[in-house]
Amino acid sequence: MVEVRDLARHTGEEVTVGGWVDQLRVHGKVAFVVVRDGTGYVQCVAVKQELEEETWEAATGLTQETSVMVRGEVRAEPRAPGGYELQLRRLQVVGTSPEYPIQPKEHGVEFLLDHxxxxxxxxxxxxxxxxxxxxxxxxxxxxxxxxxxxxxxxxxxxxxxxxxxxxxxxxxxxxxxxxxxxxxxxxxxxxxxxxxxxxxxxxxxxxxxxxxxxxxxxxxxxxxxxxxxxxxxxxxxxxxxxxxxxxxxxxxxxxxxxxxxxxxxxxxxxxxxxxxxxxxxxxxxxxxxxxxxxxxxxxxxxxxxxxxxxxxxxxxxxxxxxxxxxxxxxxxxxxxxxxxxxxxxxxxxxxxxxxxxxxxxxxxxxxxxxxxxxxxxxxxxxxxxxxxxxxxxxxxxxxxxxxxxxxxxxxxxxxxxxxxxxxxxxxx
RNA sequence: UCCGGCGUAGCUCAGCUGGUAGAGCAGACGGCUGUUAACCGUCGGGUCGCAGGUUCGAGUCCUGCCGCCGGAGCCA
The missing domain is CATH 3.30.930.10 (Bira Bifunctional Protein; Domain 2)
Structure with a gap:
């Protein structure tokens, strides 16, 4: 397993990253899963026709803060945040996360401190x-x-x-x-x-x-x-x-x-x-x-x-x-x-x-x-x-x-x- | 303890001089092959902080209480 901060050194290699789903964007036959591993964020690209159906279904069903192990090839990609992305091959859900309370938006102080x-x-x-x-x-x-x-x-x-x-x-x-x-x-x-x-x-x-x-x-x-x-x-x-x-x-x-x-x-x-x-x-x-x-x-x-x-x-x-x-x-x-x-x-x-x-x-x-x-x-x-x-x-x-x-x-x-x-x- | 402000959906908020509850996000389902807090459509979701009072009628007005935020005092 590699840490996201070291991804640049693994360009072209197939690696595994373990972390938490920060964001998911599904576009029909391609999806973007942003994973945070504590050292950084990496965007994983899932393409439906390249994946087994089970993997595609798992990827597009991810919810915020689900813990995952993702495997794929590291690529330099200017469109990805951070300049590198992972072309998804395999995905393992480690722990699910239904209805994570904190959203990527404004919250009140009391709510945030409670959480x-x-x-x-x-x-x-x-x-x-x-x-x-x-x-x-x-x-x-x-x-x-x-x-x-x-x-x-x-x-x-x-x-x-x-x-x-x-x-x-x-x-x-x-x-x-x-x-x-x-x-x-x-x-x-x-x-x-x-x-x-x-x-x-x-x-x-x-x-x-x-x-x-x-x-x-x-x-x-x-x-x-x-x-x-x-x-x-x-x-x-x-x-x-x-x-x-x-x-x-x-x-x-x-x-x-x-x-x-x-x-x-x-x-x-x-x-x-x-x-x-x-x-x-x-x-x-x-x-x-x-x-x-x-x-x-x-x-x-x-x-x-x-x-x-x-x-x-x-x-x-x-x-x-x-x-x-x-x-x-x-x-x-x-x-x-x-x-x-x-x-x-x-x-x-x-x-x-x-x-x-x-x-x-x-x-x-x-x-x-x-x-x-x-x-x-x-x-x-x-x-x-x-x-x-x-x-x-x-x-x-x-x-x-x-x-x-x-x-x-x-x-x-x-x-x-x-x-x-x-x-x-x-x-x- | 004192002064000021705020409590409405899971979250962030709108709701006018009182007339019976709304949006966005999140969730579920569907669509979309390059998105960057994606976008489009459908659906479910409420003890309007609590207790009284005024009124034909209170989220809205009044009183009390509770909770939270900011500040004073005190301090790093």
Whole structure:
């Protein structure tokens, strides 16, 4: 059996292809069966007078998504999509498919999500998920090339995280356990062992958000580096995002073109990315007519206002302490703020990275935990990292689905994860 | 939780100031030797989201509920 992507190399040979019927067009005494095998599409031509009656009947009775093994000669044919076609000799139906629900036409979102297990087979979904897989591989390659050690962090955790109100809880042999919102606190523990580490896996947020940028389960890559400050942190973010875009352009160009992505906007993504401080951002927003004042968090509409002037991602750094997480390091030049950054994707895709230098002073960290009313006992081991050889360190989290939504130009993050978990959706 | 929008055939939708249900696609059958979401013909297919109310009469108007979508808050 051969794969459709290799058909050109088998021109003139008789081969077998296994796949699923994408489309059937019958014209009396000739029929066209388009088969998808997961690597591509091939048009099979069935001519009545060349086939046994049984084969002709089977071919013209095929329905959408029937699985088949087709055998025939590979021919170069300019009229065929892809330039090659199969002159059908033999056909074996492997599994029938009566009344396949998804048609080659527009469908509503709810219907498609109800049929996500089948929707995966369609071309746009295949293209988007292929880009996701490439970006995931690129993430591992990027960190591996730079000497980072991958440190897998737990998904089941005690009550530790950023915001207790948005944790999913479950029973753990009589104790409360929570699904991890972040692996960050754990990768911090990995730094003294390996200096530069990262984790990459699913994270869970029980936020009741119903927007195109939110999932309750999403994938995040979180590097953490010892002896790196906020400035070095932003430089690595810039390099990573640039690399991910380059890899997608290099290895997923057909997919991006199929999705109608404006590639010139991606090709323009080169460092350095523009940077403004939170305070400058507030001033700029005021000039653009926003009501947001110093001390407020920057919302979605404001992010779009800030990023509209450039096709490059934009860093906004050093936010007020009170709108950011407890573990971020106080800015020595302005103690009202912390050494952190958000990276806003262009074209309204919003925040794709949140990063910071971490508070390495035990007393300051303890004070922040108490200020926020967090359960001090749960952070005992985390505080140990400041008791035993504390060190300056920084890291960030990049949201995979938001990043891939931006790179592919898809509107909603739910299409860039195979089985999205949304506010009201746990199936399929 | 709040604000806005939408629920009619398997799917996508039309259905006017209330008068008793329609199209395309999908399915079944027939026709056609080069189609590209082929085309042409025939047929089957409905608790108009649910429950009340107004009315001689409700898919259409009113109330409540349910579901979905987008946004806010929160975040990646």
């Amino acid at each position: 996500r297990h089948l929707w995966l087979r369609s071309s746009q979904q295949r293209a988007g998920l292929r880009v996701r897989a490439e970006v995931e591989q690129a993430i591992h390659d990027f960190f591996y090339q730079r000497g980072f050690v991958r440190l897998d962090t737990p998904i089941l955790t005690g009550s530790i995280g950023e915001h207790a109100g948005t944790l999913f809880s479950t029973d753990y042999f009589g104790q409360n356990a929570y699904l991890a919102q972040t692996g960050q606190l754990y990768v911090e523990a990995g730094c003294p062992a390996f200096r530069k580490v990262y984790c990459f896996g699913p994270t869970f947020r029980a936020e009741k958000s119903k927007t195109r940028r939110h999932l309750t389960e999403f994938w995040m890559v979180e590097p953490e580096m010892a002896f790196v400050d906020s400035e070095g942190n932003m430089r690595l973010q810039e390099e990573l995002v640039t690399y991910l875009v380059e890899r997608a352009l290099e290895r997923c160009r057909p997919e991006l073109e199929y999705l109608g992505r404006d590639l010139s906007k991606l090709e323009a993504v080169k460092p350095p990315f523009p940077r403004i401080s939170y305070t400058e951002a507030i001033e700029l927003l005021a000039r653009k007519g926003s009501e947001t004042r110093w001390g407020d968090d920057i919302g979605g509409a404001d992010e779009t206002l800030l990023s509209e002037d450039s096709h490059l991602p934009l860093f906004v750094y050093n936010y007020p302490k009170k709108v950011k997480a407890f573990y971020m390091k106080e800015n020595p030049d302005d103690p009202r703020t912390v050494l952190c950054d958000d990276l806003l994707a262009p074209e309204g895709y919003g925040e794709i990275i949140g990063g910071s230098q971490r508070e390495d002073d035990l007393d300051k960290l303890l004070a922040r935990i108490r200020e926020e009313g967090l359960p001090e006992e749960a952070y005992g081991w985390y505080l140990d990292l400041r008791r035993y050889g504390t060190f300056p360190h920084s890291g960030f989290g990049l949201g995979l689905e938001r990043t891939v939504a931006w790179i592919t130009g898809r509107k909603h993050v739910r299409e860039l994860i195979p089985f999205p978990r949304l506010l009201n959706r746990l199936y399929p």
